[in-house]
Amino acid sequence: MSSRDKILAAIKNNQPDQRDLPAVTPPGTGEFSGLSRQFIEVLEGIGGRAYIVSGFHRIATILKEQYTDTHRIVSTCPELSALAEISQHYEDPHTLENVGLVVLEAHFAVAENGACWITEEKMIERALPFIAQDLALVIRRKDIVPTMYEAYERIAGAEYGFGVFIAGPSKTADIEQSLVLGAHGPKSMTVFLLDEEMSDAGFY
Amino acid sequence: MSKQDHAALADEFNKDEPRVDWHDQTLWFVREKRDKAAQKVPEWEWLRDTASKIKDNVLSNLSEYLTLFEEQAIRNGIVVHWAADAKAHNDIVYSLLKKHGIDRMVKSKSMLTEECHLNEYLKEQGIDVVDTDLGERVVQLAGEPPSHIVLPCIHKKKEEIGEIFHEHLGTPAGNADPQFLTHAARLHLREKFLTRRAALTGVNFAIAETGEFVVCTNEGNADMGAHLADIHIACMGIEKLIPQRKHLGIFLRLLTRSATGQPITTYSSHFKRPRPGQEMHIVIVDNGRSVQLGRKDFRNSLKCIRCAACFNTCPVYRRSGGHSYHTAVAGPIGSILSPNLDMKQYSDLPFASTLCGSCSNVCPVKIDIHEQLYKWRQVIVQEGYAPAGKKLAMKAMNWVLSNPSVYHTAGKAGRWFMLNAPFTVNNGLNPWWKGRDMPEVPRESFGQWYKKNRK
Numbered sequence: 001m002s003s004r005d006k007i008l009a010a011i012k013n014n015q016p017d018q019r020d021l022p023a024v025t026p027p028g029t030g031e032f033s034g035l036s037r038q039f040i041e042v043l044e045g046i047g048g049r050a051y052i053v054s055g056f057h058r059i060a061t062i063l064k065e066q067y068t069d070t071h072r073i074v075s076t077c078p079e080l081s082a083l084a085e086i087s088q089h090y091e092d093p094h095t096l097e098n099v100g101l102v103v104l105e106a107h108f109a110v111a112e113n114g115a116c117w118i119t120e121e122k123m124i125e126r127a128l129p130f131i132a133q134d135l136a137l138v139i140r141r142k143d144i145v146p147t148m149y150e151a152y153e154r155i156a157g158a159e160y161g162f163g164v165f166i167a168g169p170s171k172t173a174d175i176e177q178s179l180v181l182g183a184h185g186p187k188s189m190t191v192f193l194l195d196e197e198m199s200d201a202g203f204y
Numbered sequence: 205m206s207k208q209d210h211a212a213l214a215d216e217f218n219k220d221e222p223r224v225d226w227h228d229q230t231l232w233f234v235r236e237k238r239d240k241a242a243q244k245v246p247e248w249e250w251l252r253d254t255a256s257k258i259k260d261n262v263l264s265n266l267s268e269y270l271t272l273f274e275e276q277a278i279r280n281g282i283v284v285h286w287a288a289d290a291k292a293h294n295d296i297v298y299s300l301l302k303k304h305g306i307d308r309m310v311k312s313k314s315m316l317t318e319e320c321h322l323n324e325y326l327k328e329q330g331i332d333v334v335d336t337d338l339g340e341r342v343v344q345l346a347g348e349p350p351s352h353i354v355l356p357c358i359h360k361k362k363e364e365i366g367e368i369f370h371e372h373l374g375t376p377a378g379n380a381d382p383q384f385l386t387h388a389a390r391l392h393l394r395e396k397f398l399t400r401r402a403a404l405t406g407v408n409f410a411i412a413e414t415g416e417f418v419v420c421t422n423e424g425n426a427d428m429g430a431h432l433a434d435i436h437i438a439c440m441g442i443e444k445l446i447p448q449r450k451h452l453g454i455f456l457r458l459l460t461r462s463a464t465g466q467p468i469t470t471y472s473s474h475f476k477r478p479r480p481g482q483e484m485h486i487v488i489v490d491n492g493r494s495v496q497l498g499r500k501d502f503r504n505s506l507k508c509i510r511c512a513a514c515f516n517t518c519p520v521y522r523r524s525g526g527h528s529y530h531t532a533v534a535g536p537i538g539s540i541l542s543p544n545l546d547m548k549q550y551s552d553l554p555f556a557s558t559l560c561g562s563c564s565n566v567c568p569v570k571i572d573i574h575e576q577l578y579k580w581r582q583v584i585v586q587e588g589y590a591p592a593g594k595k596l597a598m599k600a601m602n603w604v605l606s607n608p609s610v611y612h613t614a615g616k617a618g619r620w621f622m623l624n625a626p627f628t629v630n631n632g633l634n635p636w637w638k639g640r641d642m643p644e645v646p647r648e649s650f651g652q653w654y655k656k657n658r659k
Binding site for chain 2: 002003004006007008009010011012013014015016017018019020021022023024026027028042046093094097110112113114115120125126127130131147148149151152153155156160161162163164165166167168169170171172173174175176177178180182183184185186
């Protein structure tokens with residue numbers, strides 16, 4: 001008998017009696033309001049920041065203001081081609097080592113924890129959202145779900161090779177519980193909530 | 205029993221009282237953050253209950269879920285390996301590295317590899333392993349095991365970490381600023397991520413339905429390693445399975461709130477397929493878990509999601525330090541997992557508890573930790589693993605308590621000695637004297653008082 005079969009047989013032999021799966025629908029869902037406000041508050045609480053913007057022209061303006069010293073900006077958004085390199089593919093992820101800022105479109109955000117869901121076809125290279133010094137994600141403002149329950153309702157049947165929830169900048173508190181932003185990944189995380197009905201004067 | 209048991213190692217830790225206070229307060233601070241995070245979720249108790257029930261279902265179908273997981277993972281292009289014990293696990297990892305001619309590897313946090321002593325084993329084979337979690341890198345450079353499963357160097361003061369970095373990374377002597385030290389580690393480890401061809405990660409959750417696995421980190425070290433390496437090896441215990449992807453919606457809401465009070469870790473990475481040109485391996489490890497599954501009283505310990513909430517709340521852990529448990533997973537949960545691995549070596553751990561039950565109250569998957577500690581004590585004594593002194597004392601106690609005349613005489617003698625010759629009890633031979641003053645001696649026993657006042 002192979003090691004695999006022996007292990008499985010031992011487990012089978014010691015398994016307790018059948019217990020059924022519980023329902024995963026939380027009690028009292030469906031009364032959420034002010035999701036973007038909650039999302040922004042939580043994201044700021046974990047070291048990130050957010051802007052509600054009317055379009056990519058606003059995003060470009062904000063990025064130009066804030067990343068004056070950043071030499072290499074990589075993005076998937078063609079609207080940002082004036083300030084970023086737009087590429088579909090990189091031969092070797094190691095060449096991304098000197099990326100300053102990466103701007104990617106993500107699928108949706110989660111209000112309760114400030115997380116954004118992004119899968120690999122939206123990140124060019126898997127390493128990119130991690131290796132860049134700073135990260136910015138663009139999400140439609142309507143694509144904010146209340147909790148992880150609704151998040152997994154959206155992606156329960158989704159097909160991807162790699163996907164990740166990103167909530168704020170990379171961080172650590174391993175030294176005496178002192179919070180430091182920028183452990184190995186991006187030192188900052190900015191989320192642009194795109195709302196085309198928003199007037200420019202009303203950006204957050 | 206290892207060279208020193210929990211009590212002896214805790215004594216060692218307690219020699220520096222201000223440090224014990226600092227350790228205690230630091231961990232209590234984390235426990236308080238957990239409370240605040242939990243209280244913000246109105247359905248918190250429902251989440252705990254549901255998570256516990258999902259794990260019940262997992263344990264009752266574990267062989268089926270593992271078979272399904274393997275089938276799906278293979279379909280996704282992942283190579284699946286099975287390891288019956290620590291040695292088999294270490295051999296598999298080494299053979300993969302050897303096959304690719306790799307002698308340097310980055311590794312993100314995996315308590316399983318600590319349990320299997322993988323680093324030591326690979327070192328003997330000439331493989332250089334760099335732990336990339338900041339806390340783990342600190343203890344690795346210090347030549348110590350982690351003292352906490354979530355906060356590996358929580359026992360170290362920043363000045364000591366500054367010292368270690370000065371010695372190994374060349375940071376200026378005397379600089380103990382966490383921001384500065386973290387930045388130094390970032391530069392030091394970035395070079396490792398960029399040059400290592402193999403990355404090993406742990407697994408937080410493996411999904412039977414899809415064959416994918418999820419790794420949670422705040423630092424991004426698992427992703428930096430895995431996405432830059434030619435070969436990604438993920439090691440998991442058999443109990444990491446959950447049935448469906450949607451169940452992550454329960455567990456990811458609980459894990460980090462319970463661990464550090466954050467709403468979620470910075471990164472919750474779902475690995476389903478290797479990236480083009482990359483090799484991805486999963487090593488599924490039993491190492492005693494199938495035996496624990498058969499122990500009716502203790503199988504619930506396999507529900508553990510490694511949040512360490514039970515560590516942070518435990519009055520014994522906070523005041524004795526993680527190293528006093530002399531095992532990879534310390535704290536209350538480690539004290540019910542370890543005796544299954546080696547009952548003799550870890551026979552002291554179920555006694556390293558006040559049985560206050562705080563661990564069970566904070567456990568996100570509702571493991572009856574303190575009840576299992578109590579049950580392990582009985583198993584350990586029955587199997588003959590209690591220390592000789594304790595066995596003798598229990599026998600003597602039994603004799604005294606079951607003979608009224610002996611009991612009264614002993615009481616009288618005790619009171620006489622405490623009153624007239626206090627040095628006979630106020631010394632190191634009396635364990636009740638350690639760390640506290642003996643009570644004032646009453647003039648008479650309750651029995652005598654009752655006889656006088658009974659009307």
